[in-house]
Amino acid sequence: MTQAKSPASAKPAKRSVKSAQARKKAPSVDNPGKVLKRSRYTKAETYEIFRRFHADNPEPEGELDYINAYTLLVAVLLSAQATDIGVNRATKHLFQIADTPEKMVTLGEDKVREKIRTIGLFKTKAKNVILMSEQLIRDHGGEVPEDREALEKLPGVGRKTANVVLNIFFGHPTIAVDTHLFRLGNRIGIAPGKTPLDVEKSMEKAVPKEFSLHAHHWLILHGRYICKARKPECKRCVIYDLCKSPEKEKFDAVPDIAVRTKAIIEREKGGLC
Numbered sequence: 001m002t003q004a005k006s007p008a009s010a011k012p013a014k015r016s017v018k019s020a021q022a023r024k025k026a027p028s029v030d031n032p033g034k035v036l037k038r039s040r041y042t043k044a045e046t047y048e049i050f051r052r053f054h055a056d057n058p059e060p061e062g063e064l065d066y067i068n069a070y071t072l073l074v075a076v077l078l079s080a081q082a083t084d085i086g087v088n089r090a091t092k093h094l095f096q097i098a099d100t101p102e103k104m105v106t107l108g109e110d111k112v113r114e115k116i117r118t119i120g121l122f123k124t125k126a127k128n129v130i131l132m133s134e135q136l137i138r139d140h141g142g143e144v145p146e147d148r149e150a151l152e153k154l155p156g157v158g159r160k161t162a163n164v165v166l167n168i169f170f171g172h173p174t175i176a177v178d179t180h181l182f183r184l185g186n187r188i189g190i191a192p193g194k195t196p197l198d199v200e201k202s203m204e205k206a207v208p209k210e211f212s213l214h215a216h217h218w219l220i221l222h223g224r225y226i227c228k229a230r231k232p233e234c235k236r237c238v239i240y241d242l243c244k245s246p247e248k249e250k251f252d253a254v255p256d257i258a259v260r261t262k263a264i265i266e267r268e269k270g271g272l273c
């Protein structure tokens, strides 16, 4: 059965095509689009955004499995262009038999390649895992250095990987800008930038000090599960009423999740008085 067409029904259809086009152009590292000169938010608004994330999830955690600093470094290295679930599946057995650089080198590149063959770019990654392990043994006594410059000198380790390890294992307030953080920084306009490094610097300026340790996790989880690349799930967004993104979906009322999270903060404030 065909539906009767009317000018009224034609208009929303036109809008949805437009919004689909806008969504396709979600900022990405390859295509940042038009970049804002500065954040869309005042200091107070930014503070409120992170207070929401905190109220919703006070102790956010990464989703990569690891045993120690070394296995975390390997897991992050393997996670480039792969999902955390896929990496965890591959490293489950690998880390049981090789949880130190020495054991990994003894295992050898062929065996490592075999264990991680379900992950994208596994050949290059296996090679880098071995080279990186050899360098750790040679230059750092088999220990993972708590130093960005030293980390970035390791094969296969870039700024993002170094930032993740410094944040998760060593507790530094670093912001590792992956595809999700890059998109969020530009899409919601909280930390605009043309490159991942620009976004990292903007984030560092924007994030209030008391939230800087967990900011990276909150933003990754928000980008991965809520403010997704193709279609943000605004109905499930804790910062809905604070968000100034032109891509925000319009509703008649603020979604429950944002109202409830705001109420938690109000109650906490009340408790402190």
Ligand code: SF4
Pocket: 188, 226, 227, 228, 232, 233, 234, 237, 238, 239, 240, 243, 244, 245, 247, 248, 249
């Ligand atoms: S309201 Fe929508 S666009 Fe804004 S941060 Fe939330 S999910 Fe993203």
